[in-house]
Amino acid sequence: MQASDLTIWTIILVLGVGTYLIRWSFLGALGNRELPGWVLRMLRYTPVAVLPALVAPLVLWPEATGGAPDPARLAAAAATVAVGVLTRNVMLAILAGATTLFGLLYLLG
Amino acid sequence: MQKDESTMSPVPEPRPSLAEAAADAASRRALARSPRAAFRHGVVQTLPFLIVIVPFALLFGVVATEAGLNIAQVMGFSVLVLAGASQFTAVQLLTDNAPTLIVILSALAVNLRMAMYSASLLPWLNEASRAQKAWISFALIDQSYALSIQHYERHPRLSMPQRLAYFGGTAVMLCLPWMLFSWVGATVGEAIPDGIALDFAMPITFLAMIAPMLRTPAHLAACFVAIAAALLLAGLPSGLGLLIAAPMGMATGAVVEARSDTRAAAQEG
Numbered sequence: 162m163q164a165s166d167l168t169i170w171t172i173i174l175v176l177g178v179g180t181y182l183i184r185w186s187f188l189g190a191l192g193n194r195e196l197p198g199w200v201l202r203m204l205r206y207t208p209v210a211v212l213p214a215l216v217a218p219l220v221l222w223p224e225a226t227g228g229a230p231d232p233a234r235l236a237a238a239a240a241t242v243a244v245g246v247l248t249r250n251v252m253l254a255i256l257a258g259a260t261t262l263f264g265l266l267y268l269l270g
Numbered sequence: 271m272q273k274d275e276s277t278m279s280p281v282p283e284p285r286p287s288l289a290e291a292a293a294d295a296a297s298r299r300a301l302a303r304s305p306r307a308a309f310r311h312g313v314v315q316t317l318p319f320l321i322v323i324v325p326f327a328l329l330f331g332v333v334a335t336e337a338g339l340n341i342a343q344v345m346g347f348s349v350l351v352l353a354g355a356s357q358f359t360a361v362q363l364l365t366d367n368a369p370t371l372i373v374i375l376s377a378l379a380v381n382l383r384m385a386m387y388s389a390s391l392l393p394w395l396n397e398a399s400r401a402q403k404a405w406i407s408f409a410l411i412d413q414s415y416a417l418s419i420q421h422y423e424r425h426p427r428l429s430m431p432q433r434l435a436y437f438g439g440t441a442v443m444l445c446l447p448w449m450l451f452s453w454v455g456a457t458v459g460e461a462i463p464d465g466i467a468l469d470f471a472m473p474i475t476f477l478a479m480i481a482p483m484l485r486t487p488a489h490l491a492a493c494f495v496a497i498a499a500a501l502l503l504a505g506l507p508s509g510l511g512l513l514i515a516a517p518m519g520m521a522t523g524a525v526v527e528a529r530s531d532t533r534a535a536a537q538e539g
Contacts, residue, residue: 172377215359245481
């Protein structure tokens, strides 16, 4: 990464304060105010929209292969999602993905 | 409105079962606990979550160190931000050399759901002092929220000290291990030689976090649209596509949910 120490610390501090304010929002400042329904709906879908959008290009065009789709990494991604959906268990899904990745990288040389 | 653990309404709805629940044995035990015992109860009920928290924290420490952060910066993230998914998001975007503003906005977006937690806990903790609310806000993470709201709804007649002590027990048992094992991971990470295929640790971690969230058609639709848009916009400068694709996914989820609500209401009426 190219970011300087100053940039990284700026990100940590702004992110720390911002995240705190999000957590403190209703408990500390907004009180019992009702949120409009559409705001609640948007909030509900933030993780399930942000994280896939972040990860999709990384899966399809991994940096380690210079952006070329890679069978081992695609299979590892598929195994992770499949085990995650079936078991609802984050650690099992990570294990499945890691095993697939290292297994295939070893087999395919 | 659909009911699942992520859709707690901000105000707990009165339920006919509350009166019975208060009368059963578990509730009698909960109501009889001293604050100290309520704290211990929170600690004990949190223990199973360590199976996830500890490896997750180790992984963050290792991955962030491999990405080029030093131990102080890893600890800065785990102590001051204290939110796993957004920490991974920030480190991934830093690795992609995304502009600072995009790193901050994306990682904050991942944490927006916590406003919902804050709103949902308020009716139960409204009588707490400002200082107590400030500490709760610091330690309000997915697991401390989920455990506490379940406990409060199950035992609605808990006193304020009992509620605060229970939250404190979960928070201590979740946040301190998160910090400690991030540090262990960062220490280990410095010893791991470069060249091991750790590049894919972060994508796998994100996928593993996403998969269990895909519970409803609305979640699936939000995820699908976000992925399609992110892939189409992948040519934009790093991180910018995410900033457009994520709101599109969020809006899709909201629209699909609103539609299925209307349909359900029409069927009932």
